[in-house]
Amino acid sequence: MNDKELYRELLLKLKEEIAEQIEENNETLTANVKDATGDHSSYSFHLADMGSDTMDRETAFWRASVGKSLFREIIQALEKLETGEYGICESCGQQIHEKRLEAIPHAKLCLDCKSREETGNY
Ligand SMILES: [Zn+2]
DSSP states (O other): OOHHHHHHHHHHHHHHHHHHHHHHHHHHHHHHHHHHHSOOOGGGOOHHHHHHHHHHHHHHHHHHHHHHHHHHHHHHHHHHHHHTOTTBOTTTOOBOOHHHHHHOTTOOSOHHHHHHHHHHHO
16 A cells, blocks of 8 residues: 555645635636626725625635645645655654545644644634
C-alpha cells in the first residue's frame, strides 16, 4: 500500500478545485469593480443596492483570501510529501490520524491540537 500516492492524488485534486474557485472569485471581483465604475445614473443607485454590492465584493474578497491561503497550505503539504514530513502535526509532532488526512489532506495539525487552537485563539 502506498499512502503517499493516495495523499498526493487527494492534494492535487483539491489544488485544482481551489485554483478554479480562485479564478471564479477573481472574475466576480473584476465584474463588481466594472459595475461600480460603470455608467449607472447616480439616481438609480439606491443605497440598498450599493449595500449589497459592497457585501458581494466583501464576500468575494474574503473567499479569495481564504482560497489563496488554502492553496498555499496544499502546496506546502505537497512539499512535505517529498521531504517525508507529511502527516506530522506541526504543534505536537504526532502522526496525524489517516482518517483526518483523507478528509483534510492539507491538515497541518492533529485533531487535538486543532481543537485546542480553535478554542484558544478564537
Ligand atoms: Zn498535535
